[in-house]
Amino acid sequence: MRWLFNLSFRHKIPLWTSFLIGLSIFVVGAALMTRAYRDMKAAVVISADNLGHTLANTVAPMLLHDDVWRAFEIVRSPIRAESARSPVQVDAVVVFGRDRRIFVSSHPESLPMLSEPAALGADWLALAAGLDAPTPVAWPLVIEPEGSSYLYLALPITDKDAQLGHLVLRYAKSVFHPWFVATTWQGLGLGLLVLAVLIPINWYWGSRMASPLVDLAQRMGMMMERPPEPLPPDLYPYHDELGQLFQAYDRMVLALREKAALESEVVRSERLAAIGQLTAGIAHEINNPLAGLITAVDTLKLRQDLDPRALRHLDLIDRGLMQIRDTVAALLVQTRVQARPLNQHDLDDVHTLIQPQVAKRRITLDWSATMPPELPAPASLVRQILINLLLNAVQAAAEGGHVSLRLGQKADSGSCLAIVVRNDGTLLSDEQLAHLFEPFASTRAGGHGLGLWVTYQIVTQLDGRISARNVDDQVEFVVNLPLGDAPCNTASA
Amino acid sequence: MNSITPLVLPNRNRRQWLFQAGCLTAAGLVGLAREPGATEKKIRVGMTPAFLHDQHGLLGEWRDFMADSLRRPVEFVQRDSYRETMDLLRLDKLEFAWVCDYPYLHLKDTVRLMAVPLYQGKPHYRSYLIVHKDTANVRSMADLQDSVFAYADPYSNTGYLAPRYEIRQLGRDPAGFFRKTFFTWSHRKVVEAVASGLARGGAVDSYIWETLAHVEPALVKRTRLVSRSPEYGFPPFVAHRSVAQAEFRQMQEHLLGTGNSEAGRRLLARLYLDGFTAGSPALYDGVAQMMRAFGES
Numbered sequence: 001m002r003w004l005f006n007l008s009f010r011h012k013i014p015l016w017t018s019f020l021i022g023l024s025i026f027v028v029g030a031a032l033m034t035r036a037y038r039d040m041k042a043a044v045v046i047s048a049d050n051l052g053h054t055l056a057n058t059v060a061p062m063l064l065h066d067d068v069w070r071a072f073e074i075v076r077s078p079i080r081a082e083s084a085r086s087p088v089q090v091d092a093v094v095v096f097g098r099d100r101r102i103f104v105s106s107h108p109e110s111l112p113m114l115s116e117p118a119a120l121g122a123d124w125l126a127l128a129a130g131l132d133a134p135t136p137v138a139w140p141l142v143i144e145p146e147g148s149s150y151l152y153l154a155l156p157i158t159d160k161d162a163q164l165g166h167l168v169l170r171y172a173k174s175v176f177h178p179w180f181v182a183t184t185w186q187g188l189g190l191g192l193l194v195l196a197v198l199i200p201i202n203w204y205w206g207s208r209m210a211s212p213l214v215d216l217a218q219r220m221g222m223m224m225e226r227p228p229e230p231l232p233p234d235l236y237p238y239h240d241e242l243g244q245l246f247q248a249y250d251r252m253v254l255a256l257r258e259k260a261a262l263e264s265e266v267v268r269s270e271r272l273a274a275i276g277q278l279t280a281g282i283a284h285e286i287n288n289p290l291a292g293l294i295t296a297v298d299t300l301k302l303r304q305d306l307d308p309r310a311l312r313h314l315d316l317i318d319r320g321l322m323q324i325r326d327t328v329a330a331l332l333v334q335t336r337v338q339a340r341p342l343n344q345h346d347l348d349d350v351h352t353l354i355q356p357q358v359a360k361r362r363i364t365l366d367w368s369a370t371m372p373p374e375l376p377a378p379a380s381l382v383r384q385i386l387i388n389l390l391l392n393a394v395q396a397a398a399e400g401g402h403v404s405l406r407l408g409q410k411a412d413s414g415s416c417l418a419i420v421v422r423n424d425g426t427l428l429s430d431e432q433l434a435h436l437f438e439p440f441a442s443t444r445a446g447g448h449g450l451g452l453w454v455t456y457q458i459v460t461q462l463d464g465r466i467s468a469r470n471v472d473d474q475v476e477f478v479v480n481l482p483l484g485d486a487p488c489n490t491a492s493a
Numbered sequence: 494m495n496s497i498t499p500l501v502l503p504n505r506n507r508r509q510w511l512f513q514a515g516c517l518t519a520a521g522l523v524g525l526a527r528e529p530g531a532t533e534k535k536i537r538v539g540m541t542p543a544f545l546h547d548q549h550g551l552l553g554e555w556r557d558f559m560a561d562s563l564r565r566p567v568e569f570v571q572r573d574s575y576r577e578t579m580d581l582l583r584l585d586k587l588e589f590a591w592v593c594d595y596p597y598l599h600l601k602d603t604v605r606l607m608a609v610p611l612y613q614g615k616p617h618y619r620s621y622l623i624v625h626k627d628t629a630n631v632r633s634m635a636d637l638q639d640s641v642f643a644y645a646d647p648y649s650n651t652g653y654l655a656p657r658y659e660i661r662q663l664g665r666d667p668a669g670f671f672r673k674t675f676f677t678w679s680h681r682k683v684v685e686a687v688a689s690g691l692a693r694g695g696a697v698d699s700y701i702w703e704t705l706a707h708v709e710p711a712l713v714k715r716t717r718l719v720s721r722s723p724e725y726g727f728p729p730f731v732a733h734r735s736v737a738q739a740e741f742r743q744m745q746e747h748l749l750g751t752g753n754s755e756a757g758r759r760l761l762a763r764l765y766l767d768g769f770t771a772g773s774p775a776l777y778d779g780v781a782q783m784m785r786a787f788g789e790s
Contacts, residue, residue: 068675109690113641
């Protein structure tokens with residue numbers, strides 16, 4: 001039995017509803033049948049009452065004058081041939097005299113004249129007992145003797161006030177049965193017709209309701225293995241409990257995705273921070289002996305007694321040390337400099353500075369910067385960020401490509417400076433995106449891979465945020481820098 | 494004398510009879526309006542259950558035949574009991590009538606014998622004692638003691654007088670011999686009463702029983718003939734004593750000559766009769782003897 005409850009809703013809903021439809025049809029049918037049987041009996045009693053009154057009135061003078069033959073003709077008149085019988089067709093008519101013997105009957109062979117009820121069987125005894133009941137009888141007296149296949153209806157035969165006897169009508173219940181069976185079959189046929197119409201509708205509706213559920217169950221079952229996918233939007237476009245369930249699922253899927261994105265962001269930040277700490281440590285350890293080396297080389301170069309070959313080697317060492325210093329300086333981003341606020345001239349300078357590179361690569365530059373005359377942001381650092389991002393974009397863009405800059409205070413809060421730089425170069429792969437801000441992660445031949453690292457360090461040290469993504473077939477870098485003490489809204493611009 | 498008005502019964506046959514009688518009357522009236530002899534007095538003939546008087550088609554044919562032959566309009570007056578026809582004769586509302594022999598003797602002062610039908614070549618018939626076909630062990634009237642018995646009509650010879658006489662011959666009182674008796678008001682219905690089992694036995698006109706065996710064999714087959722009575726004079730055609738001699742003669746000659754024409758012979762065949770004879774009152778001495786036995790004159 002348990003397997004029945006373990007069935008898929010796809011089958012269970014139609015099965016259960018079909019079962020319920022069948023059950024209701026059966027119950028309603030049975031109730032109607034019972035009602036029909038009672039109604040038929042009531043119809044028989046009404047018809048019998050009418051017939052009985054007519055016969056009782058007509059037969060009364062015959063009983064009074066002891067005219068057996070005419071009474072016989074009267075009681076015979078409603079009797080029809082066996083084949084012409086309907087449920088309301090009387091089976092036999094009997095007239096009892098005052099002495100409770102048969103005066104005349106429609107079937108003298110089985111119900112002979114002058115017979116007493118005792119000689120006729122249990123039915124007639126029960127009937128006589130009903131007629132003899134001490135309490136006043138309500139006419140017509142309807143008697144259905146126990147175990148009998150007949151229904152009896154009795155009426156008094158009176159002339160003026162004198163009671164002359166009783167008229168008894170007998171109805172065969174066996175005649176009811178074929179009629180009843182026919183009605184039952186008719187009802188059954190109708191029920192089957194209703195079932196034939198309802199069940200396909202029911203199966204369609206059931207599977208229509210079950211299939212989104214089945215879909216949902218499958219997705220939820222696989223949630224552990226891979227990130228869940230949202231349901232197709234047209235799967236169940238209604239707002240009942242099922243619709244609400246699907247909406248809740250979709251919200252959950254969205255939340256899970258955001259959480260996963262956040263987690264990977266946190267992992268990346270932590271990695272970058274660790275790398276930053278490591279590089280800063282190394283840089284400091286290198287810087288100290290490096291300063292000594294450079295000083296020593298400078299001192300050596302001041303000596304006059306050096307042969308040109310040694311001098312050449314010294315120059316070589318000097319240049320190498322300078323390269324190390326530059327590299328280390330680049331790794332060791334210093335933001336704790338006394339800074340003046342950013343003004344419009346800084347932007348103009350940046351624009352001027354990158355112009356040669358833009359012109360060389362025939363890039364179209366879309367420059368859109370709106371700011372008040374002064375903003376409380378460290379001017380030199382913002383300039384470095386802008387130059388790094390713009391040069392990076394100009395290099396990344398295709399020859400004759402397109403680069404855009406948008407700069408301004410964020411619309412939702414004036415306390416945040418937003419910088420958005422886009423280029424239409426090759427899009428970044430997921431792998432590249434994951435390691436974009438790490439040192440020496442250059443994507444470009446000839447780049448040392450420290451530009452974005454430095455930018456990242458500056459932004460991070462200023463409590464800002466930087467992110468990169470592919471959008472509208474362009475690569476976009478977004479930087480948000482706080483203009484006061486409050487951190488920026490983390491949502492991307 | 495008080496005439497007994499028959500109760501109108503919700504009986505199909507009777508309704509049909511009334512309807513057809515109405516049609517016949519209407520047809521007769523149309524005939525009167527057409528024929529030259531229409532002004533002549535209509536002859537009224539009383540028809541009784543002495544024969545199968547509810548064969549309406551036959552009656553219509555017979556009436557037309559009679560009217561053609563007599564060149565006068567004829568009306569058949571049917572009543573369901575002998576008593577009613579006897580009353581009509583006494584009240585001078587009939588010129589002629591076909592009555593049972595017993596009423597004829599009752600009405601001897603009012604009517605005269607005109608013709609006697611010939612049945613199986615003789616102006617005689619009998620009373621038959623019949624029982625239901627399944628009634629075993631009944632070989633004579635004596636075996637029917639204390640049972641339900643059906644008489645035809647209190648003025649019927651074969652259906653009332655003869656069986657009672659037979660009981661009397663057994664040395665018993667007919668009034669207490671049976672458990673219960675009733676009248677069916679016609680011989681045919683005696684057969685029906687016995688066939689249906691309403692009565693255990695019944696007394697019936699031999700002519701009617703045998704004719705019914707041809708007309709309705711299924712009904713007669715459900716009865717069994719137990720015994721035959723001696724022969725009695727056949728139910729006669731009588732004329733009211735007020736009927737003029739010429740008219741009496743004309744009618745008598747018409748009846749006696751029925752077998753002379755093809756139509757007449759066809760009619761006789763349908764009546765299961767062989768013809769008519771003038772007959773004589775002496776034919777009915779047997780009936781008169783039985784009447785005397787019951788103190789009737």
